[in-house]
Amino acid sequence: MKSHRTAIVWFRRDLRLTDNPALRCAAEQATHVIPVFIHSPDEEGEWAPGAASCWWLHHSLSALDADLRGRGSRLIVRQGSALSSLRQLIRDTGATLVTWNRLYEPAIVARDTAIKTALGDSGIEAESHNAALLLEPWAIKNVQQQPYRVFTPFWRAAVAKLDGLPSPRPAPRRIPGPEDWPASTPLSKLDLLPKIRWDAGLAERWQPGEAGALEQLDSFADEADRYSTARDRPDESGTSSLSPHLHFGEIGPRQIFAQLHLLSPSSDSLATYAREIGWREFAHHLLFHFPHTATKPLDVRFERWSWQRSRKPLAAWQRGLTGIPIVDAGMRELWHTGWMHNRVRMIVASFLTKNLQTHWLQGARWFWDTLVDADLANNTLGWQWTAGCGADAAPYYRIFNPVLQAEKFDPHRHYIRRWVPEIAALPDRFVHQPWSAPEPVLEQSGVKLGKSYPKPIVDLRESREQALAAYEAMKTLP
Known part of the structure; x- marks a missing residue:
């Protein structure tokens, strides 16, 4: 006999029916199950979902409702205060059990803790579960019983x-x-x-929802043996493209591991991909234990860094008009599809924080609004890693040269020619650095630097030297 007549399943970013422990818990303990989504972005603090995330959320919720209806259920949608909405639903339905799957962002942890206490004080049983991670952020500690700050020993302990x-x-x-x-x-x-309606490119590129996630996993599984060699090539489909599905919980990491047999990797590619899932785990580990890093550097020395405040270079970067083709290609891919290849994310982030000396938070906030996979933990880790101010960060003196990066990872110029068509007619040798082309070549290719395509907004060598000098000066401050 079931212990509850009616249970509420509070869906958040776990928008799937497969391997959903909160849903299973409710179904096992209650005669009637009411799936609920409560839209309360204000309760996520300054990191409420951005525009691209909202687009994805709409379509994912629609897909979830359809999936539920196929199983004799439906999704109840409410908006406003989560606690007030739950209390009203409890009054409306007589529910005595509320289940949900945990999230780990600081504002949401505080909110959920208060809700669990309030429901318990009202005599309502509240249960939370883990659906988003392989291991909870508090499950792994070093020998000093402290959180890890370096990935390799963290992942070794996790494995x-x-x-x-x-x-x-x-x-x-x-x-x-x-x-x-x-x-x-x-x-x-x-x-x-x-x-x-700026979202046509997103609709062309993505299929939000659990079915889309499972289809994408199947597609990646067919090509997974290429991952270790193809993952750095933005001109190829060498990555899993599962990050937005993971963020919205349309698929869980345990499902990915099970299908790709990653618990005992049988190939270099599968082991490499397993480590990428490990980096996602590490990102949540860090944000949970160091919640201030969403807005402040983990390396406190960078709090005294003198960032440039000019809006003009930032605007050129956001619009993909820096005059550096690989950077502009990435920023335009982001705007059109809501996504950017990971190698290119590192290149554009290095360019912004080091060559343009712009605060990493400016980049993090732009990514937050434009990425369909905008995830606070991953976004924070990625930007602080590239800026040199986070855990296990790239040394500040490691400054990506965008030209060399483009030559190595877009060797056939397909990626740049796709996203920067203004320079597509240039001969191969000049596509990565059109400013080096002789005037007759530019003219013959229909390129007018400063008119049809921008001149570089910064000198790469000079800006690199300035960044290194600033870093050396910071090290000498008391």
């Missing part, structure tokens, strides 16, 4: 615990709902879609 992971659980065949469903806010009322 030692992976054999005990439970296998992914299938989606319930049926989800029994109540006789009378509570009222639901129409999804359109959440205003998640852009009023000016």
Whole structure:
């Protein structure tokens, strides 16, 4: 006999039915299950979802509702205070159990802790579960019982615990709902879609929802043996492209590991991809233990760094008009598709923070608004790593040369020619650095630097030397 008549499953960024422990818990303990999504972006503090994330969320919620209806259920949507909404739903339905899957961002941890306490004080049983990570952020500590700050020993410790992971659980065949469903806010009322429809490129590139995630995993699995060699090539489809699906919980890391047999890697490519999942785990480990790093550097020396404050270089970077082709290609790919290849993310971040000497938070906030996979933990780790101020960070003196990076990772010029068509007619030898082309070559190729395509907004060698000098000066400060 089930211990509860009615349970509420509070969906957040776990928008799937497969391997969803909160949903399974509710289905096992209650006769009736009511799936709920509460739109309360203000409760996420200054990191409320950006425009691209909102676009994805709309379509993912629509897909989740369709999946639920296929199992005899539906998604109830509310907006406003999460606690007030849950209390109203409890009054409306007589629910005595509320389940959800944990999130780990600082503002949400504080919110969820308060909600669990408030529900318990009201006599409502509240249970939270782990659906987003292989291991909880507090499950791994070093020999001093402190959180890790370096990836390699962190991942070594994590791998030692992976054999005990439970296998992914299938989606319930049926989800029994109540006789009378509570009222639901129409999804359109959440205003998640852009009023000016700039999202055509996103719709062309992505299929939000659990079905899209599983299809993408199958596609990647067919090519996974190429991952270790192809993952750095933005001109090829060598990455998994699962990051937005992971962020919204349309698929979980245990499912990925199970399908690719990553718990006991049988190839270099699978082991390499496993480490990338490990970096995601490490990012959440860091943000959980060092919550201030969402806005402040982990390396406190960088709090006294004198960042440039001019908006003009930042605007050129955001628009993909820096005059550095690989940088501009990446920023335009981001704007059009809501995504950017990871190698190019490092290149554009290095250019912004080191060549342009612009605060890493400016880049982090732009990525937050434009990426469909905008994840606070990953975004924070990535930007602080590149800027040299985070955990296990790239040394500040490691400054990516965008020309050399482009020559190495876009050797056939396909990526740049796709996203920077203004210079596509240039001969190969000049595509990565059009400013080096003789005037007759530029003219013959229809390129007018400063008119049809910008001249570089900064000298790469000079700006590198300035960045290194500033770093040396910072080291001498008391």
